[in-house]
Amino acid sequence: MLDLYNIIEPEQFVEFYYNTFDGNRTQLAGLYRPNSMLTFEQTPTMGADAIMEKLTGLPFSKVKHQVASLDAQPAAEDGSIVVMVTGALLVDEEQRPMSYSQVFQLKPDGQGSYYVFNDIFRLVYPAA
């Protein structure tokens, strides 16, 4: 099983997250909990099961994320971390990458590991 045990550096989390997403996104399930939230392109979902249904149902089979920037800050006294990523992604046979922005709040689960509590994803379209 995947977990975030010993993954406390945001860079490690982000690399792990997108490698897993791009490789076999069914395996992201271990990162979410019943109280996790995902807002994907404006559609809100809550709970690991609904989030996995959303992520595995996305209408592409191949996807590759490329991270352009990653910033993190402490988000609460309990050790939570907020992470903002900007980057580009390519789906299926598409040749033109799309820009995106994604925010995670990682919360400690009280057992030495972290899970994704907040997850917000948006494609970013070029400014007119």
Add this chain to the structure above:
Amino acid sequence: MLDLYNIIEPEQFVEFYYNTFDGNRTQLAGLYRPNSMLTFEQTPTMGADAIMEKLTGLPFSKVKHQVASLDAQPAAEDGSIVVMVTGALLVDEEQRPMSYSQVFQLKPDGQGSYYVFNDIFRLVYPAA
């Protein structure tokens, strides 16, 4: 003095924030506290004074933000809210807007108001 009293809707906060930023950004000071963090284009600052020095020292005199998307989720049981904004901005006489992404975590201050605890800003460049 500006404050966020009664501003609990993320949309209201975001409108207020950018109107103030674009109008007279010295007046953003009321939104930050000594423990607030800003990471602006990779440069970290902490505390309202340092944050205001950073924001007022940015090398443009005119700026206009245009919000393209706004997503928010509850970030903690204390009523904190995480907000991700994507949008475009124009500075000075520049004709071409730049895309940006910004994350805020708004925390209740215990006196019926909110303040900006986390603030991360990045320009988003078009995917290659």
